[in-house]
Structure formats: structure tokens, C-alpha cells
Amino acid sequence: MSVTKERDVLRSEISGFCKKLILSQRAVELCVAEATPRQEEFLHRVLSEEMDNRERSKRSRLMNRAGFPVYKTLEGYERQGVKLPASLQWSDLTDALFIQAKRNLVLYGPVGTGKTHLATAVGVRACELGMAVKFYTVADLVMRLSEAKRGGTLERLSKDIGRTDLLILDEWGYVPVDREGSQLLFRVIADSYESRSLVITTNLEFSKWGSVFTDDQMAAAMIDRLAHHGHLLVFEGESYRMKHALMKQR
Numbered sequence: 001m002s003v004t005k006e007r008d009v010l011r012s013e014i015s016g017f018c019k020k021l022i023l024s025q026r027a028v029e030l031c032v033a034e035a036t037p038r039q040e041e042f043l044h045r046v047l048s049e050e051m052d053n054r055e056r057s058k059r060s061r062l063m064n065r066a067g068f069p070v071y072k073t074l075e076g077y078e079r080q081g082v083k084l085p086a087s088l089q090w091s092d093l094t095d096a097l098f099i100q101a102k103r104n105l106v107l108y109g110p111v112g113t114g115k116t117h118l119a120t121a122v123g124v125r126a127c128e129l130g131m132a133v134k135f136y137t138v139a140d141l142v143m144r145l146s147e148a149k150r151g152g153t154l155e156r157l158s159k160d161i162g163r164t165d166l167l168i169l170d171e172w173g174y175v176p177v178d179r180e181g182s183q184l185l186f187r188v189i190a191d192s193y194e195s196r197s198l199v200i201t202t203n204l205e206f207s208k209w210g211s212v213f214t215d216d217q218m219a220a221a222m223i224d225r226l227a228h229h230g231h232l233l234v235f236e237g238e239s240y241r242m243k244h245a246l247m248k249q250r
Helices: 003-020 026-033 037-066 090-094 115-128 138-151 154-162 179-192 206-212 216-228
Strands: 104-108 133-137 166-172 197-202 230-235
Touching: 003 026, 003 037, 026 037, 037 115, 037 133, 090 115, 104 115, 104 216, 115 133, 115 166, 115 197, 133 138, 138 154, 138 166, 138 179, 154 179, 179 216, 206 216, 216 230
Parallel strands: 104 197, 104 230, 133 166, 166 197
Antiparallel strands: none
């Protein structure tokens, strides 16, 4: 590549950095008019490192705001115990494609089979890709919603949830929810419909959701919204915790 073409490529990248950093194109104009090749290279390095630093800071903020209980990744995850539907590929999870398409995942199976691990790892991956994520257990979210309603801050909390690309609801159906809690949770599901992706972990089959959420019709409406753009992942096998329990080894 000629020196002229190399400088054109460099200036093009500098221009791209300026756009992403919300700067004017004055730097590019000065490069054309006055800068030496070494000065252009230095400017390119400064802007490139600033971009990298901002991306790292953004990912860190997203991770902190997500509220993950632990840090989990997809690396080394044992996939053989998970049955994916034909409509879903592992690349949809690893590349967060299902989030871009605003599709939902329901992770169903016995306790200890890796549902929360996978949900968290998918959320972490989404943060790494610059997406906003929130992680709640259902019991915690219902408590927060109820407290916010009593304190007059429900709209603020709803807007905070509404800014996410992915909402993870862990332990769905593990604890019964009263009627007010069910109504508040239904609003979250309804507001998320076709607006963001949901990942739900549960050991409760759909037919029993009505007994947990006090209202069969409300449960059916939740299932309808989740299933319309959703995929069911079935987890099988022995509980990982029981398999590796110290008591069992003794």
C-alpha cells in the first residue's frame, strides 16, 4: 500500500473515532492541512486508546448495574444437559442474537441443572457486547415493585427496567406471589412484550403457573406473551450441586 493510501486509511479511521466520540471533524481537516505522518499516527493512537478505555468503562458500568449474583461465563459450560428447540442455535446465545431480535427464553428443568448459570452467562455476554441487562430473582423483583408502589416510585423503577435490552428473572415460581405482586409482575411482562428480551428460569411447568400467581387468566396472559416470541430450553440430568456435594462424597 502506498504512503498516500495508508494516510487515507488512517484519516478515515480518525474520522470514525471522532464520530463515535462525538467530536467534530476538525481533527481530520487539520491532518489534511498541517499534520505530518507521525503526528497523524499519534493522533490515531490517542483516539483509539480513548475509544478502548470508554468501551471498557461502559462494560464495567453495565456489569455493575446488571446485579448478577455471581460472575458466570459461557466458557466451559456443559451443554449436553440442555435441549435447545430446533428454532434456536447456541450461536443465538453466545452472540446475543436472540436479544437483538427481542426474543424470550424460558429455561425449564429441575433444581441445580444449570439454569441460573446459563442465564447469568448469557447476561454477562450481553454486557460485554454493550447491552443493558438487569438480573432479579422473581421474589426480589416483586418485593422491589411492591415497595416502589407504596413509596410512590413505581414509575421510576419501571422506567429503569424499561431501559434494559435483557431482563433476567430467576427462580420463577419458586415462591408464591400474592395478587398485588402478580399484577405488578404482569405489568413488567406486558411492558417487555416486543420491547426487550426476557430470560426466565423455572422448575415449574406452565400448567402450574396459575397456582403460584393466584390467577389462571393472568398466568395464561403471561405465558401467551412469553411464548409468542419465545423459546423453551429444557434442562435434564442430576443436580450439579448434589453431584458434587461434600455430604454425598462422605
